[in-house]
Structures are given as C-alpha cells and as structure tokens.
Amino acid sequence: MSTFPVPPGDPAGLRDAAGRLSGLSGTLGEARGSCLRTLGQQTETALPTARVAAFAGARGQATTATSAVGASLVAVAGALADYADALEATQRAVRDANARHDDARARGRAAETAGDLAAAQTCRAEMSRQAAAVDTAGHGLSAARQRVVSALGHEVGAWVPDTGSLTPVRAWQQAAAGLLPPGSSLDAGTLLDAYHHPDAVLAKDVVSRAVKLASKGYQLYDVLGHSRVWLLAQLAERRLVQALGVYQELKGSSPDLDDPATWERYLAAEREALRRWSAGGAGSKDAQRAQQLWKMLRGFQGDELALANVLRRFPSVPPADVVRFGFLDRLAPAVQAAKPVAARVVGPVSVVTGAVDLHTALTDDAMASDDRVARGVGGGAAVVGGVATTALALGIATGPVGVGVVAVAGVVAVGAWAYENREEIADGARRLGGAISDGAGEVADAAEEVAGAVGDGARQVWKGLFG
C-alpha cells in the first residue's frame, strides 16, 4: 500500500494526444490553408470580374480561420505536453518517494525492535524528507495545472468569447455558429447529433443545410463583415507580433539581423554549422554505442552515474563525445522531416538550425547565458524572420493583416514540426553547439546584456507557438 497517492492520468497518452494535435495543426493551419489559397486563386482567375472581390474576401476569411485554427491547436498541444511532462515528473517523484518512505519505515521498525533509537530517528527523518519531496512535486504539478487551465481557457475564449463555463457540446455549437453570418446558421439540433454521434454524413448534412440557408453560397460572401472572423485575424496577428517581440528582445540592438548583409553572414554560419555536422558523420561505432548506452542508463541512474558506467565500458570514448554529441543519428530523420515544411518557409538550413537554436536557448538551463542568447538570437531570426521574409518574398503578404495571417500559418507549420521533433531538436542542438556558437560569436558578444530576455515571456511564447 503506497503512503502517498500517485496523481492520476496517463502522461504518455497525453503526449501522444499532443503529438496528434500537432499533426492536425499542420494539416489545418498549413495544408488545408494552402489548398484553399490555391483553389481560391484558381477560382478567382475564372470568375467574372464583378464577382472576384466578394469571393476573394470570403476566401480570405476562410483562410484566416484555418490559420487561426492551426495556431490554436499548437497552443492546445503545447498545453497538453506541458501538463504531461509535469504529471510524469510528479508521478515519478511520488513513486520514488513511496519506495524510499516504505524502505525507511521498514528499517525504522527493525531499528526500534533492535533498540537502536538513533537509527530509528534517522529513518523517521528520511520519512519526513520523502513527505516533503511529495509536497514539492505536488506544487510543481499544481503550477503546471494552473498554466494549462489558463492556456486552454484562453483557447476556448478565442472561439467562444464572453461566455462563462461551457459544456463541450455548447462550445462546439457556439463556435460553429459564431463564424457564420446571420441567416446561414448551422442547425442546432443537427449539430448536437453530430457531436454526440460523430459521423461524417451527419456533419456534412449540417454543412449543406447551412449553405442552402445561405442562398446557394452567395450570402456566405457576406462573411466579410462578420466580426468574429476579424477578431480571429487579430488573434493570429497578435501571436505573430508576440513572437516578433520575443525575437526583438533576443536580438537586442546589435547586430542588426534586419540588415541583409548581416543576415547573409549569419545564414552562412548556420549552413556551415550544418555542413560540419553532416560531414562529421556519426562518429566511431564505439562512440555511437556509448551514446546509446548513456541514453538508456541516464533515465535509471542519473547523468553522472550513467556516464561513469558508460566510460568504464567504453574507456576510449571521451566523456564530452558521450554526452555532447549524443544521438547524432537521430537528427538526420529530423532534418529530413523538416524539409517539406522548411522548403516552403525559408530554406531548410536556417529553419532547421533556427528551430534547434531557439528551442535550445529557451529550454536548456544548463547552457551558459551568453550561449543561450547567441542561440536564441539566431534561432529567433531564422524561424520568425524566415517565415515573414518568405511570405513577403512569395508576394502573398499584401498588407498588415496578410503578413500576420500568412506568417502565423508558417509559424504553425514550423511549430508543428518543432513539436514533433522536439527531442531530436534538443539532442541535435548539443551536437551543433560549438559550430553555431563560432558563427554567432559576435552576436553573443553584443547581446550579452539581453540575457534576461530569455526568460518566462519567451518560454510562454515558445509553449504557445511551438508546444
């Protein structure tokens, strides 16, 4: 019988769910949005001139919705992953405390029986320590719970504003109705049925009824004036501005990565970093085996003991290679996985290394602060700057709102990839470390003073945008 109750929940399952949502965010925010843009452009070139403006307006609003949905799903996935991590850590801590507590209790009883009062006292102290450890773990989970409740509440509010507590089915109904103009509302009863009995035919029926009510589609063009969609555009844009704000904080005043020449030099340094990494290969077989063994052992034995055991088994492998250059082989699939997304956004190298850098800067507490700043500066520039730059380069960002929506769609795509490959990114960043730092040396020197910027605000944005 455990002394301390283990908090319920399935962290691995939650993490899987977050991964699926991250995939859906890419599908909706990027693939569907891109498909809609393409089909919309095809339609607009074929429509009579008089119809084009209304159609383009309505199509733009639907694209806005897909982008906002993608961003929302990244945020929900991030919240779930956050909670899963905290839950797992707490469950592990409580189980560990239970084992230590039970052991101390047994030893304490034996000591009392033997009349060894000092030993019994030591055991009681150990039991108290374990109770305190459980309390600390519980506080951590409670803080994570608050973050998650706030993040999820924010997402609900984005789609169904100005409402109190909602049941899921009411949220489904109101969010669906809220996006459509009056006169084309979705039938509440059928919506309810479609939620309780998820069936594609039933749901398609809801959609087709709504469209019939809207006079064969033309009334839907009136969505241009519908306030909800405009709010969603603002939401999407706000997220981009938030991300850009973090980037500006990270970037500091110098060097100016908005300057094309500086930007080129930085990208060249990152390309060189990736080239070095690629050319370096996976190291010797012993190194690979040592890395694999370390990876397996560290979860059970902790980093120090695991490393000592690995070095006993592979004495020829330098310790730095075991830990700093671990998992080289795992970055290769991550780079491959990034290519379809990265090619669309800015080019594989800067996005891949940018995501690596930004993720590492925001999550690696062990890294020296100047390294974190350098990494974050480059990463923010590559990911955020790259997305916006590409949108402009492709000519699809036609105004302030356009820039926001398009760029957020790109950020969603990168964010989904970054989430799905977060382990590989974090591991791969260790391997990339030295080379990128060389290239970004001047950035590190100049930006040291903004080390504090890589703080909670940045983490929140990362959580929101990248899970």
Add this chain to the structure above:
Amino acid sequence: MSFAGGDPIQLQVASAGLRALSEDLVGDALALTAQGRSAAALAGDGTVASLVETALAAVGGAVLATSALVSGLSQGATTAGDQLQRATGGGR
C-alpha cells in the same frame, strides 16, 4: 447581362476542389472532437479534462463552420459557372 471575363470549365474544376476540401474539413472537425474526448480521458484531472475537451470542441466547431464557408465558396463558383454557361451559350 454581361460578364467581364470568366471561365466556366475552370470554375467547375475549382468548385469540385473546394467541395472536396470542405468534406476534408468536416472530417477534421470530427477528428478534433474525438481527440478532445480521448485527451480528456487521459488527463486524470477533472478541470483539465473538461477544458481540453471543451477547447477542442470549440476548435472543431470552428472548423465545421469553415467547412460551411468553403462549401459556400464551392457552390458560389458552381453558380457563377452555370450563369456564365447560360450567358455565353457554353464556352467563353
């Protein structure tokens, strides 16, 4: 009635594409509600469970509405194509 430009054949093709996209979005909307239920069952905490299901239901509802918008665009394209056909006697 006069039309400045327009291609009814291309409109039919684009309309079919938009209709298929609308159907895909319906599937996405239902997938989101299913994900909400399944994530809620794994959360272990009543508040988190309820909120995650509600959040994904809301996003799913928005996707369903987007599907209706896209379906409307499809029907609008079809209607415009039909009008062009009648006005021009077929072809441009």
